[in-house]
Amino acid sequence: MNSKIKLHRNLIIGLHKALEESFFEPNKYADKVLERTLKFNKKWGSKDRGFVSESFYEIIRWKNQLEFFANRKLSPESINVLIATYLLRNKIELQPFPEFEKVYIKKIKDRFKLPFPTLAIKYSIPEWMQMVLESELGDEWSHEMKALNTPAQTIIRANSLKITAEELKEVLMVENIIVNFIKGYKNALIMEEKKNIFKTQAFKDGLFEIQDASSQRVGEFADVKPGMRVIDSCAGAGGKTLHLAALMENKGLIIAMDIHEWKLQTLKQRARRNGAYNIQTKVIEDSKTLKRLENSADRVLIDAPCSGLGVLRRNPDAKWKLNEEFINRVKEEQRQILQNHSKLVRKDGILVYATCSILPSENTLQVEKFLNENSNYQLIEEKKLMPSVCGFDGFYMAKLLRTN
Structure with missing residues (x-):
């Protein structure tokens, strides 16, 4: 954060409105709120936009700490006090x-010297979340939380149907976007600084997709080959589906399934831009949809609904939207999806179960439970990507072979 930035009042008004929407309006997610805010304020320059974007995410990320320093709980009336506290901290x-009339600067600055009374405040998470992380990860939870409080860098995946990572690096350089290779990742490139790359010709031409390095590991882990019949069970808007299509070189068939038709519509648009033509979408309407596909796939990828605790770096608002009840519900959903979708794999085919969670109860323990109930499956390999170790999002993946 540049401490010499010249603040204009309309930046504070815009930031206040965005924070109010994100914290106090139901079903409003930070990324979409920020996108709309920047779109609405067309007169802001690049430095203004950068200031609002960074401040918005950092205030959400460090809400607990800012409340402690301000000695005020977040409410629609105290948003400006928290903004002021964040600015003073920086x-x-x-x-x-x-907007800053009722801010007692000296009192806030004095509180900067105080020790944090709890670890939940230190790591800026709800107390229930600290208890869950501690009970499941032991002493390691604080290392993971420290990593998850680091803002995520923007990582893209070169679309190998159209271009190599080396070629893409050159193409983007022409458009004044500097990216660097990531050691050990074939198609991943990391951006040097945040820029709106959706406006680039390279994006419009389908030369890349935004996809975290850990997420790119899932497609590789599935070990798909050209000509295979693959089912992506929880495809959503298709980030991993598109990667699978590229790995299969457009040969064979991917059936991308989801319960939400609008997500699959987005996937279709992205597939056209990517030049991925081996994808067929299918809405899961009822159990008959699955019944018709039983014993048919060489690979089934279950990118399961989860708590998302592994991706808090890029979705810090999830800390305040999640609750224990949701995590318990989603674990039951994972169990059912594993059970029902495992039937789609043919004999000698492979089931890949993946989540963007770091909780063993959503990962290893789910797979153990499944294997205990399904003797026709055996575990070949599992991979845990922990943010504190890999430096990217937290992911889990397990590869299961159907033996009969």
Whole structure:
């Protein structure tokens, strides 16, 4: 954060509105709220947009700490106090705006010297989440939380149906986007600085997709080959489906399934842009949809619904939207999906179960439970990507062979 930035009042008003929407309006997710805010304020320059974007995410990320420093709980009335606290924490001088009239600067600065009374405040997470992480990860939870509080970098995947990572690096350089290779990742490139790359010609031409390095590991882990019949069970908007299509070189068939038709419509648009032509979409309407596909696939990928605790770096608002009840519900959903979708794999085919969670109860323990109840499956390999170790999102994946 640049402490010498010149603050304009309309930036504070825009930031306040975005935070109010994200925290206090139901079903409003931070990324979409910010996207709309930036779209609405077309007159903001690139530095203004950068300031609002960074401040927005950092205030959401460090809400607990800011509440402690301000000695105020977040409410629609206290948003400006938290904004002021964040600015003071970053050594940015407050301007004499009406929004900051009720801010007691000295009191806040004095509280910066105090120790944090709890670890939940130190790591800026709800207390219930600290208890869950501690009970499942032991002493390691704080290392993971520290990593998850680091803002995510933007990582793209070169679409190998159209271009290599080396060629894409050159193409983007022409458009003034600097990206670097990531050691050990064939098609992943990391952006040097945040820019709106959706406006680039390279994106419009389908030369790349935004996809975290850990997420790219899932497609590789599935070990698909050209000509295979593959089912992506929880395809959503298709990030991993498109990667599978590229790995299969457009040969064979991918059946991308989801319960939400609108997500599959988005997938179709993305597939056209990517030049991925071996994808067929199918809405899961009822159990008959699955029944018709039993014993038919060489590979089934279950990118299961989960808590998303492995991707808090890029979705910090999830910390405040999640609750224990949701996690318990989603674990039951995972169990049912594993049970029902495992029937789609043919004999000697492979089932891949993946989540973007770091909780063993959603990962290893789910797979163990499944194997205990399904003797026709055996575990070939499992991979745990922990944010503190890999430096990217937290992911889990297990490869299961159907033996009969």
